[in-house]
Amino acid sequence: MFEPRNEIREMVGYHSPQVDVAVRLNTNESPFPPPQQWVDSLSEIARSVSWNRYPDRAATQLREVIAQRHGVDPENVFVANGSNEVLQTILLTYGGHGRKVATFEPTYQMYGQIARVTGADVLVGSRRDDFTLDADEIARVAGAEEVAVTFLANPNNPTGVIEPRENLEVLLRTTQGIVVVDEAYAEFADWSAIGMVQESERLIVTRTFSKTLSLAALRVGYAIGPRWMIEKLSIAVLPYHLDAFKQAATVAALSYVDEMQQRVDAITSERTRIEHRLQAVGMTVWPSGANFVLFRPQKQSTPSLWQQLLDKGILVRDCGSWPRLERCLRVTVGTEAENSLFLDAVDDLVGL
Numbered sequence: 143m144f145e146p147r148n149e150i151r152e153m154v155g156y157h158s159p160q161v162d163v164a165v166r167l168n169t170n171e172s173p174f175p176p177p178q179q180w181v182d183s184l185s186e187i188a189r190s191v192s193w194n195r196y197p198d199r200a201a202t203q204l205r206e207v208i209a210q211r212h213g214v215d216p217e218n219v220f221v222a223n224g225s226n227e228v229l230q231t232i233l234l235t236y237g238g239h240g241r242k243v244a245t246f247e248p249t250y251q252m253y254g255q256i257a258r259v260t261g262a263d264v265l266v267g268s269r270r271d272d273f274t275l276d277a278d279e280i281a282r283v284a285g286a287e288e289v290a291v292t293f294l295a296n297p298n299n300p301t302g303v304i305e306p307r308e309n310l311e312v313l314l315r316t317t318q319g320i321v322v323v324d325e326a327y328a329e330f331a332d333w334s335a336i337g338m339v340q341e342s343e344r345l346i347v348t349r350t351f352s353k354t355l356s357l358a359a360l361r362v363g364y365a366i367g368p369r370w371m372i373e374k375l376s377i378a379v380l381p382y383h384l385d386a387f388k389q390a391a392t393v394a395a396l397s398y399v400d401e402m403q404q405r406v407d408a409i410t411s412e413r414t415r416i417e418h419r420l421q422a423v424g425m426t427v428w429p430s431g432a433n434f435v436l437f438r439p440q441k442q443s444t445p446s447l448w449q450q451l452l453d454k455g456i457l458v459r460d461c462g463s464w465p466r467l468e469r470c471l472r473v474t475v476g477t478e479a480e481n482s483l484f485l486d487a488v489d490d491l492v493g494l
């Protein structure tokens with residue numbers, strides 16, 4: 143047996159247990175499949191691929207349509223296999239051995255995980271008890287010497303909390319390094335940092351097709367950033383990392399964004415219903431700007447609410463073992479029927 147690198151040996155890896163149940167509300171996917179017309183077009187798209195040739199390494203057409211969507215130039219766009227690969231590429235380029243990466247917990251676990259896998263040291267800042275972020279804490283952590291990359295998720299996962307624009311401004315003023323704003327749930331929030339991206343700013347914003355756009359299975363994410371930053375990312379990423387079929391299928395998917403966007407309204411109103419019903423049975427609920435809700439049952443009310451829900455065929459995310467999230471559960475907004483099953487089950491289990 144040969145030992146892996148120290149960083150890897152000490153890690154447990156990313157786990158999101160999948161159980162085969164009727165109601166899956168644990169990974170923040172869209173509950174709706176993508177438009178059927180797009181699905182029907184895939185066989186035609188597959189036939190048009192020159193399968194014996196390497197794909198367009200620069201993903202020219204795909205970057206053009208993404209650039210159009212956001213009113214930027216294709217040179218401002220980097221695309222990869224899910225936004226996780228975008229984050230990894232940013233860290234391979236600007237993090238790595240001997241460099242520091244800053245996060246504010248609780249937040250998306252992959253920031254720390256990918257930073258460590260790619261050899262960087264992780265500085266962990268803390269959010270307040272209500273999971274908002276204090277400007278002094280931002281300055282203290284990200285302003286520390288030699289912080290190369292700082293992550294901010296807006297809205298944040300797993301808390302759902304929206305980050306005020308002023309906090310990003312403080313961060314940009316106080317850090318010497320790169321700032322990554324992860325907008326995996328931006329479609330549900332009331333503001334985006336994409337408008338703040340400019341050549342003179344060390345800001346890059348990431349997006350994904352996995353959540354609002356109903357395409358988690360396709361694995362596509364992207365970043366919008368200044369040219370000088372985007373240019374370097376394509377040096378760190380593997381050549382031909384985006385296959386030809388994916389490029390074409392994603393271009394086609396972007397002609398359905400309006401349809402996919404319409405679902406955001408449905409999800410947002412269901413989110414409000416979930417928040418109110420959970421509050422009504424005494425849960426602590428954090429106001430969410432995303433497609434999920436973080437909540438905490440009262441002490442001792444149900445020590446194993448997660449398991450009891452699972453026994454009823456409903457899978458939510460158990461965040462109880464994450465730092466600062468004792469007893470917390472996170473439920474993804476599903477279809478109206480799924481949400482009702484979840485809410486009725488909660489009523490049964492903890493109903494007052």
Ligand SMILES: *Cc1c(COP(=O)(O)O)cnc(C)c1O
Pocket residue numbers: 170223224225226227250295298299324326349350351352358361362363
């Ligand atoms: C889901 C999620 C991602 C990962 O998205 P992929 O594009 O599927 O890799 C990135 N960031 C946050 C905050 C997420 O919740």
